[in-house]
Amino acid sequence: MTALRPDLAVIADTIPAGARVLDIGCGDGALMAALRDRKGIDARGMEIDPVNVANAVTRGLAVVQGDADADLADYPDNAFDYAVLSQTLQTTRRPDLVLDQLLRIGKQAFVSFPNFAQWKIRFAHMFGGRMPVTKQLPHRWYDTPNIHHVTIDDFKSFVKERGYAIDGEWYLAGEKARGAGMANLLAEHAVFLLRRQA
Amino acid sequence: MGEDGRFGLDRRTKLLGPVRLDSGAAFAPVEFAYETYGTLNADKSNAILICHALTGDQYVASTHPVTGKPGWWTRLVGEGKPVDPARHCIICINVLGSCMGSSGPASFDPGTNEPYAMDFPVITIADMVRAQAILLDHLGIERLACVIGGSMGGMQALTWASLFPDRVQSAIVIASTARHSAQNIAFHEVGRQAIMADPNWQGGAYYGSLDQPDAGLAVARMAAHITYLSEAGLTEKFGRQLQDREAKTFGFDADFQVESYLRYQGLSFVERFDANSYLYITRAMDYYDLAEEHGGILANAFQGTRTRFCLISFDSDWLYPTIESKRVVQALNAAGAAASFVELSSPFGHDAFLLDAPEMNRIVDGFLKAGGL
Numbered sequence: 165m166t167a168l169r170p171d172l173a174v175i176a177d178t179i180p181a182g183a184r185v186l187d188i189g190c191g192d193g194a195l196m197a198a199l200r201d202r203k204g205i206d207a208r209g210m211e212i213d214p215v216n217v218a219n220a221v222t223r224g225l226a227v228v229q230g231d232a233d234a235d236l237a238d239y240p241d242n243a244f245d246y247a248v249l250s251q252t253l254q255t256t257r258r259p260d261l262v263l264d265q266l267l268r269i270g271k272q273a274f275v276s277f278p279n280f281a282q283w284k285i286r287f288a289h290m291f292g293g294r295m296p297v298t299k300q301l302p303h304r305w306y307d308t309p310n311i312h313h314v315t316i317d318d319f320k321s322f323v324k325e326r327g328y329a330i331d332g333e334w335y336l337a338g339e340k341a342r343g344a345g346m347a348n349l350l351a352e353h354a355v356f357l358l359r360r361q362a
Numbered sequence: 363m364g365e366d367g368r369f370g371l372d373r374r375t376k377l378l379g380p381v382r383l384d385s386g387a388a389f390a391p392v393e394f395a396y397e398t399y400g401t402l403n404a405d406k407s408n409a410i411l412i413c414h415a416l417t418g419d420q421y422v423a424s425t426h427p428v429t430g431k432p433g434w435w436t437r438l439v440g441e442g443k444p445v446d447p448a449r450h451c452i453i454c455i456n457v458l459g460s461c462m463g464s465s466g467p468a469s470f471d472p473g474t475n476e477p478y479a480m481d482f483p484v485i486t487i488a489d490m491v492r493a494q495a496i497l498l499d500h501l502g503i504e505r506l507a508c509v510i511g512g513s514m515g516g517m518q519a520l521t522w523a524s525l526f527p528d529r530v531q532s533a534i535v536i537a538s539t540a541r542h543s544a545q546n547i548a549f550h551e552v553g554r555q556a557i558m559a560d561p562n563w564q565g566g567a568y569y570g571s572l573d574q575p576d577a578g579l580a581v582a583r584m585a586a587h588i589t590y591l592s593e594a595g596l597t598e599k600f601g602r603q604l605q606d607r608e609a610k611t612f613g614f615d616a617d618f619q620v621e622s623y624l625r626y627q628g629l630s631f632v633e634r635f636d637a638n639s640y641l642y643i644t645r646a647m648d649y650y651d652l653a654e655e656h657g658g659i660l661a662n663a664f665q666g667t668r669t670r671f672c673l674i675s676f677d678s679d680w681l682y683p684t685i686e687s688k689r690v691v692q693a694l695n696a697a698g699a700a701a702s703f704v705e706l707s708s709p710f711g712h713d714a715f716l717l718d719a720p721e722m723n724r725i726v727d728g729f730l731k732a733g734g735l
Contacts, residue, residue, distance in 0.1 A: 206700065217704040221672065221725050224732025228691050228703040238692040 168198055171250055171276035174334045174341070174355045176202065178274075183245040186210070186269060188232050188262075189252030193220030196227070208244075210235065233257045236265035243269050250276040250355075254310040260326070267328060267360045276355040281315035281348045282337075300352050316348040323358060332357035368501055369398045369451075371424055374463055377500055381458065381493045384486040384649075391472065394497045395463020396420050396455040399439070400447030402503065408735065409503045410445055411494065412454040413511030413518035416586075416643050417635055419462040422454040423447075428634045437718060438510075444727035445510065450735065453501070457518075458493040459485045459642040465493075467638035468569060479638060480566035487514070487650045491521045495529070505529055507735050510726070512536040512715040513682065514643070517650055520690065523671070524652060524663040532670040532733050534726055537679050537715040539686035540660055540693070541651035546681065549589050550644040553582030557637045566638050579637040580628030587627045592678040592711030596620060653693075660693035667694075672729045673703040674715070674722055681712040702729065 172195045181203040187196050190209030199205040209227035211217050220227040233256050247270030254277050256262045266273035278300050288296035295305040335342050335351035373396050380390035397420045412422050423433035423440045439445040456464035467482040509530055511519040516538020523533045560578025568574055600620040616622040656662035671694055675687040684705045694701035706721050708714035
């Protein structure tokens with residue numbers, strides 16, 4: 165088995181066996197397959213790209229073609245223990261509404277995203293004067309699927325504004341976990357576990 | 363099971379039934395024409411039912427006795443294909459109401475020893491499925507590893523999963539829908555009116571007559587055939603090209619290739635299909651609305667289901683467009699069912715599921731294998 169992307173590894177490690185999981189923007193189903201193989205979880209997925217959907221289905225995963233911006237309304241309230249949105253928030257048209265849907269469908273939600281305030285990106289912008297093209301954000305301004313860049317601090321204040329609680333936060337630099345200290349400057353990726361406030 | 367006469371090509375059997383029909387009537391006895399391919403394994407866990415479409419038949423993977431053409435789904439079913447007789451026991455049954463050997467309006471009514479004609483009861487998709495269940499009982503098949511169907515076959519697959527959830531381990535529903543739309547009904551009504559307006563139809567009692575409602579049935583087929591294709595597909599295949607002539611004739615011959623093609627489709631169809639069967643089966647499709655009997659909520663048709671579902675639509679299919687498959691997926695999600703869905707790209711419209719569709723094959727293959735098949 166190929167190694168899971170680091171943010172997915174964090175999520176896979178944290179979700180307990182027996183949980184009901186919806187992976188939104190599940191790609192070819194790497195996380196779902198890991199949850200199935202390691203924890204016996206029968207996860208459900210949504211993915212916008214038909215080739216990815218086909219690949220996931222041929223792996224035996226229950227994945228439907230759909231768009232996080234439009235199709236999450238199809239799921240009933242509290243249908244899942246966890247809704248997962250990995251590396252997808254920044255590609256949605258209305259991240260705020262998508263997040264609301266996540267926490268309507270799932271009792272908790274994992275959200276991972278690339279941190280646009282990481283220092284390499286800041287440097288590229290500050291000294292290059294151009295939209296940054298880095299290893300973690302390899303697209304150019306005109307062809308990027310990332311239409312809503314977000315930083316860790318933006319995200320945290322947004323979550324607070326929306327009235328959601330943070331149950332867990334993980335920060336990644338390179339392939340490795342790192343501490344929360346100066347995460348907004350140093351982390352390349354962040355993973356948050358959110359919950360609706362009672 | 364080598365010597366078991368119930369299995370094999372071109373099987374016929376008459377069973378007592380009865381089929382309890384949605385209309386309230388009971389239909390008996392029931393004749394079945396069907397084919398099986400491959401061998402049922404010891405624990406009977408490899409049975410796959412293929413459900414055919416409106417004008418399809420049981421010859422899914424063997425030569426059609428009338429047309430001499432290869433089976434209608436040999437791209438999906440056969441040696442080395444996703445549905446493979448080397449691994450699966452494949453069953454395909456001519457639907458109730460059809461005309462290739464199963465009970466239909468052209469069959470003899472044992473009460474009168476005449477063809478039923480319009481005395482055949484009006485049937486529904488669920489009636490077709492209940493009849494199939496009676497044949498499967500006869501074959502000793504309690505549980506289906508998968509029910510697969512495209513178009514009306516997909517309607518049967520969904521109905522199977524809804525009516526007999528414990529008998530259906532998985533269902534593959536291709537280019538289909540959970541209800542007939544107003545537009546679907548409208549096109550069918552054009553076809554039925556074409557048949558019934560043909561004086562040779564004779565109120566349906568044309569069996570044994572020299573005058574057959576061929577003209578009406580051919581027009582019905584022509585109209586329907588347009589709905590199976592796409593505008594882009596027609597343009598690519600025919601454009602405005604003329605048929606075997608240099609210039610327009612300023613008459614009403616088939617000047618255009620597309621006209622000639624449709625006329626051929628209509629004429630060849632009447633060779634193999636019964637006009638009354640066309641009336642009855644289109645009616646069954648029009649009556650079909652899986653949500654209706656569940657308080658209008660489609661999800662209730664699948665509440666608590668443990669069946670795995672795979673839905674496939676085609677982007678150029680305007681007969682049963684993607685949105686109809688998505689309605690089903692939405693209901694399955696609401697019911698908490700294990701559902702997969704993908705919209706594939708094809709220029710060929712509704713007919714895409716019968717044509718070369720490698721991505722469809724790949725998905726069906728993967729879905730079946732993931733289910734241990």
